[in-house]
Structure formats: structure tokens, C-alpha cells
Amino acid sequence: MGFKEYCFKKSLWLFHFGGASCNNCDIEILDCLTPRYDVERFGMQLVGSIRHADVLLVNGSINRRDKARLLDLYHQAPKPILVVAIGACGCTGGIFAEGDTFAGPVDKIIPVDAYIPGCPPKPEAILAGIVKLLNKK
Amino acid sequence: MTSEIENIKTRFGEGIFQVAVRNERRVTLTVDKEKIVDIAGYLYHEFHWRFIIASALESNKGIEIFYHFSNDSSGLILNLKVILDKEKTEIESLTCLFEASSWIEREMHEILGINFLHHPNLEKLISDGNWAEGVYPYRKEPS
Amino acid sequence: MSKIIPIGPYHPLQEEPELFKLYCEGEIVKDIKWETGYNHRGIEKLSQSRTFDQVFFLVERICGICSTSHPFAFANCMEEIAGIEVPDRAKYIRTIIAELERIHSHLLWVGLAGHFLGYNTVFMWAWKYREPVLDLFEMITGNRNSYAMFKIGGVRRDIENNKITRIKETLDLVKKKTDLLAGAVMDDPVIHARTKGVGILTKEDIVNYGAVGPVARASGVAIDVRHDDPYAAYPLVNWKVITAQSGDVFAKAEVRLLEMYESISIIDQCLARLKKEKEGETEIVVKEVPEGIGTGHAEAPRGEVFHFVKTDGSNYPVRHKIRAPSYVNIATFRKSCVGQTISDATLSLAAVDPCYCCTERMAYAFDVETGKKIYNGNELLALSQSKTEAIIKRIKTEL
Numbered sequence: 001m002g003f004k005e006y007c008f009k010k011s012l013w014l015f016h017f018g019g020a021s022c023n024n025c026d027i028e029i030l031d032c033l034t035p036r037y038d039v040e041r042f043g044m045q046l047v048g049s050i051r052h053a054d055v056l057l058v059n060g061s062i063n064r065r066d067k068a069r070l071l072d073l074y075h076q077a078p079k080p081i082l083v084v085a086i087g088a089c090g091c092t093g094g095i096f097a098e099g100d101t102f103a104g105p106v107d108k109i110i111p112v113d114a115y116i117p118g119c120p121p122k123p124e125a126i127l128a129g130i131v132k133l134l135n136k137k
Numbered sequence: 138m139t140s141e142i143e144n145i146k147t148r149f150g151e152g153i154f155q156v157a158v159r160n161e162r163r164v165t166l167t168v169d170k171e172k173i174v175d176i177a178g179y180l181y182h183e184f185h186w187r188f189i190i191a192s193a194l195e196s197n198k199g200i201e202i203f204y205h206f207s208n209d210s211s212g213l214i215l216n217l218k219v220i221l222d223k224e225k226t227e228i229e230s231l232t233c234l235f236e237a238s239s240w241i242e243r244e245m246h247e248i249l250g251i252n253f254l255h256h257p258n259l260e261k262l263i264s265d266g267n268w269a270e271g272v273y274p275y276r277k278e279p280s
Numbered sequence: 281m282s283k284i285i286p287i288g289p290y291h292p293l294q295e296e297p298e299l300f301k302l303y304c305e306g307e308i309v310k311d312i313k314w315e316t317g318y319n320h321r322g323i324e325k326l327s328q329s330r331t332f333d334q335v336f337f338l339v340e341r342i343c344g345i346c347s348t349s350h351p352f353a354f355a356n357c358m359e360e361i362a363g364i365e366v367p368d369r370a371k372y373i374r375t376i377i378a379e380l381e382r383i384h385s386h387l388l389w390v391g392l393a394g395h396f397l398g399y400n401t402v403f404m405w406a407w408k409y410r411e412p413v414l415d416l417f418e419m420i421t422g423n424r425n426s427y428a429m430f431k432i433g434g435v436r437r438d439i440e441n442n443k444i445t446r447i448k449e450t451l452d453l454v455k456k457k458t459d460l461l462a463g464a465v466m467d468d469p470v471i472h473a474r475t476k477g478v479g480i481l482t483k484e485d486i487v488n489y490g491a492v493g494p495v496a497r498a499s500g501v502a503i504d505v506r507h508d509d510p511y512a513a514y515p516l517v518n519w520k521v522i523t524a525q526s527g528d529v530f531a532k533a534e535v536r537l538l539e540m541y542e543s544i545s546i547i548d549q550c551l552a553r554l555k556k557e558k559e560g561e562t563e564i565v566v567k568e569v570p571e572g573i574g575t576g577h578a579e580a581p582r583g584e585v586f587h588f589v590k591t592d593g594s595n596y597p598v599r600h601k602i603r604a605p606s607y608v609n610i611a612t613f614r615k616s617c618v619g620q621t622i623s624d625a626t627l628s629l630a631a632v633d634p635c636y637c638c639t640e641r642m643a644y645a646f647d648v649e650t651g652k653k654i655y656n657g658n659e660l661l662a663l664s665q666s667k668t669e670a671i672i673k674r675i676k677t678e679l
Contacts, residue, residue: 019319020319020320020321021319021344022341022342022343022344022347023343023344023345024341024344024345024347024425024426025344026344027344027345027388027425028424028425030407031407031411034403034404034407034408034411035404035407035408036408036411060319061321063267063319063320063321064266064267064268065265065266065267065320068266094341095326095337095338095341096321096322096323096326096341098326098329099321099322099323099325099326100267100268100274100322100325101267101268101320101321101322102321102322119341119426120344120424120425120426122424159360162509163360163574163575165573185487187487187490187503188490189490189577189584189586189603190586190588190601190603190607190608192588192599192601194590194598194599194601196598203573203588205575205586205588207508207509207577209503209508210508211508212508212509212510214509214575214577216573216575235487235488235489235490236488236489236490236611237488237489237490237608237611239611240607240611241603241607263320264320267320274322274325275324275325
């Protein structure tokens, strides 16, 4: 078992960063915590500080003003950290990619480990994405 | 046309350039930019109409601002249209009447470079970090 | 010594998430300032390079929670310019979608308000019973959010008559659960103690700031676009505008909870009428849009959404101005928060509409002089929750 696998063997704590998003992905991420999907049964939990997190969830298109904040967060994160881009905007910029203030997509700013497309992705898709990420060798 | 519109017309006869009535609930008045505070104040204080928002755009005639007011008891939306000279984009701020116009005037200042006189706090609202000062993204490219 | 407590910047509401800076002396908030621009996506500019059919998909993505109200207002606006009247069946379908959305949005708010108070049970339950409503959306439109139902002249998809039974069953369930939630909120002495008299907005404040929606209605200003400037099927069904007088956080919760019953009743009436209309007549074809200006508004769960469009006879808008309800409602924070304790201020902010992510992730308190962090988001939330616990203890001893 490598160091990275060792780090992500047990309960993953998630930190959620919403850029210039429409709030849909944010709400679907929260939805994963509520009784129907309940990710806490896998030991996953949203935490309030990036310093406690194993996974950084990024959704929404990133505008110029957000870019510095996202970089800050990434530098503050304990390494190794997994970055997941959620939603069409997080993966590619989506409908906002042609906007004047667009500075993304996320993978141009920080390295991304997994992409979960959809507008918004269903909670099932978010769960499936994270499970795939964990099984990635 | 409702009695209120007639009322405005008689009161501000010279200041109203044009009246365009689309239907009972949608009326546009083109007004003198010098009179905008008087007219808006009259709507707000006398009729108790609600200020919804203002929209600004650049056209061939200059910079146009539409101030949208709503009469919530009849559903009327009144647009007050003023046209500013492209060389001299200045107009009185409406913040002396109501707080509701504070943000939108800051926004119009950023996107089109309109200068609102006597605005208490004409700082950046959305552009900080997104685009540079002096760049007005909603202006047409100079040809 | 005055301290600055920033809340934000990532406010998950409409176009503009913001950074609130609370200027505090001790526990008391003395002033509040805000910075925006973190969520500026240039939608108004993007819209100018989209055809009218494409703009619907763009405005839907202004806000995910009220993703029908923006297309609704835009459709009203374009239909005013084109001078057309949509078929009755389309009107009913539009109304049903908008009201279903109001139900799920208000449930979401109730849950988040419960979370802010430290009642996580309310959060979990409200969100659990929001799911059946989202299932209905999935059945009708194919997506849980961002429904893509609207187009100029009608709707894209029909609600077939065989789906009506399932919608009714779900609504019955939601109604029962709303009774439960309303009972839990209205009869709880702790919630009364925590929310009454907090974050009061007077009628004058509402008029001055131009606030709209449940925020205005909770202060006794009965403005509701559905009633004042009726559109779609709202003039064809019976319902009433819910208002409350006190203007505090409790009144805002009351207005939202009671509005859910009105929404359920509106949908019931629309479904009954829908059965009588012929299936499939959901749109009229619009060949071209003439030159002109149009203003359209619609009542979103959070208040009035306003769109202004100028067209020049081509396929694209020349200028498209959008005003979301939070744009005016957020400005009222200066009135509702100043003079209160920090723990009440977070609640007052939440009462306008939930701001879960920002309080959860991005709220930090800095000491002005040393720059040292005092509170982070969870601690700020904990502050609010511990106040609730203290009230529970006090009430228990009083009993």
C-alpha cells in the first residue's frame, strides 16, 4: 500500500468550494448528506476548514476573483488531497465558459483527480464519482 | 392611459418628451435628464410606487437609462427613459430618495461608466478583481 | 475596540455572492458592509450572444434553486414584445412547475433555518420531504433541477393526464409533512424565544430598500407579482397573498410555511383544469420577435424576478437586464442586523434566505489589530446553536 492509499483508506472528510456557480451543484452536494443519500454512512462528512479535509470538492465556473481564493485554499490544504470537479461548470466552464470574467476551468488552475459531469449531477452520480475515485489504483 | 400618467404629464409638461403606451400596464416616458430626481421623487412620495431597478444600455442616441417603477396596486410598470450624451455621461443619483437605487447605480457606473452625481458611495461593486478600472464591458467597441 | 467579522464571500444565492463584514463592538453588531463580485459570470453580456431560444437555458442557470422563475420572467417579457398569448394548457403547466418549485425552495429554507437554530432534526426532515417534490420534477421534466420547460409561446413538454394521480399523491404527502413542520415551528417555545423580535424590518425599511417577496410580506407589505400583475394561470385560480405584520425572523418563517399551503392549493386547482384541456396543445409557434422593449416579472420563491429586454428585430437581445430578488433583499441587512448580537445576526441573514455554504465554510472572525482568527464558520454556527441551547435550559427550569 502506497502512502496515498494509506491516507485515503479510512473516512474521507470533504471540503466544499463553490465558485461562481448557480447553486444547483451546491445543493445537490448538501443533498448527499440528507436521509435519502446519507454519505455519512461511508464516514464522509463536510468540514468547515480546508485544513481538516481529505477531498476538495469544487463546483461552479471560476471567475477571476475566485481564482486567487481557490489557489489559496489549495495551498493551505494538507497533502495529499484529492480534488473533484463537480458539474458541467467545474469540469469545463459549461455555459459560462464564454463569459468575460471566466478564469477556469478548474483543471487549468489546480490539478483535478476526478470529474463528475452533469448540470447538476444527481446525488447518485456524485456518490458514484467518489466511489470510483477511491477505487482508482 | 391611467389618470396617474395624465397627472404626471400635466405636472411635468416640459420635462416629458414622449409618452409610449404599450398597453394598460406598460408605459414608457422619455423624460428630461435634469428632471429625473423630481419625477422619480414624485412617483415615490406621491404615488408610493416601488422602484424596481434601472437598466442602462448604449445605443446610437447615446447612453440610455431606463428607471423601472411599479405600481403594485394596479400592476403598472412605468419605465422612465433618459438619454445621456456619450461624451458627458452624468446624471443625478436617486439615492437621496431611496436606498434601493444605491447598488444598481454603482453597477451601472462600473459597466458603462456613468457618473452618478451626489452618490454617497460610488465604489466598485462587482468589478473588483474581475476587470480593470476604466474598462466598461457593456460599451460598444469604438469603431 | 471594534472588530470586523467577515461572513462570506461565497454566498450561494443569486448572481452575486458577497462578503459581509460585520463591525462589532463586543457582541453587538455596529455596522455592516458588503463586497460582491465573487460570483459575477457576466450573464447579461453572455445573453447578448445567445438566440432567444438559447437564453432560456442561460437564465435558468442564474440560480439553481429558483430555476423556473427566471425563464418565467423572460418568457413574460418576450411574449409582451411579441404580443402573444400562450394556450391555456401551457399556462397551467407553467403555473404548476413554478408552484412546485416554491414548495421545494421553502422546504429547503425551513431545513436550513432549523440548522442555523441548532435543530438538525428539522434540517434532515425538511430535506427528506423535499425529495419527493424533486422526484416529481424528474418525472415531468427529466431533471431534478434546471427543468428546461419554458420557451417563447408555451412549454417544451406536456404534463400528460396519466401523471396527474402521482402528482396528487405526492402533494398529499407533502401537505401532511408541512403540517408536521409547521406544528414543530409554530408551537415550539424555544423557536419563539429565539426568533421573535429578531431582525425586525419595518414597513418604512421595506419601502426604502425596495425589498420584495416573503421579506416584504412578513413586514405587512402585501406585494406579490402573482396578485398585482397577474400572469399565467394565477388569475384563473383562487388563492390569497399571505402576510404577517411583525417583520421579524418568526414572521418570515410563518409567511413561507403558510405559502406552501397556498402553493399546494394552486397546483390542485391547476391539475383539475388541466384534465379538461386537450393534451398536446402546449405551445404556439412564434416566427419572429419584433423590435421593441419589454419588461417581464414573475414571483420567485424569494420575491420578484425582473427582466428587461430590448430587441432590434434580430434573433438576439440587444440588452438584457436581470434583477434577482436577493439583489434588493440583501441590502436590508444593514437594517436587520445592526444593533443585534452576532449570534442573532447570522439568523437574520439566514432569514432573508439560506446561506448555508457561506456560514459553513467561509465565515471567519478576525481581530482587527492582530489579524488573528477568532471564529471560523463552524464556531459562528456553534455560537448561534449554543444560544438556542441556553434558551432550552432556561425554559426547562422555568417549567
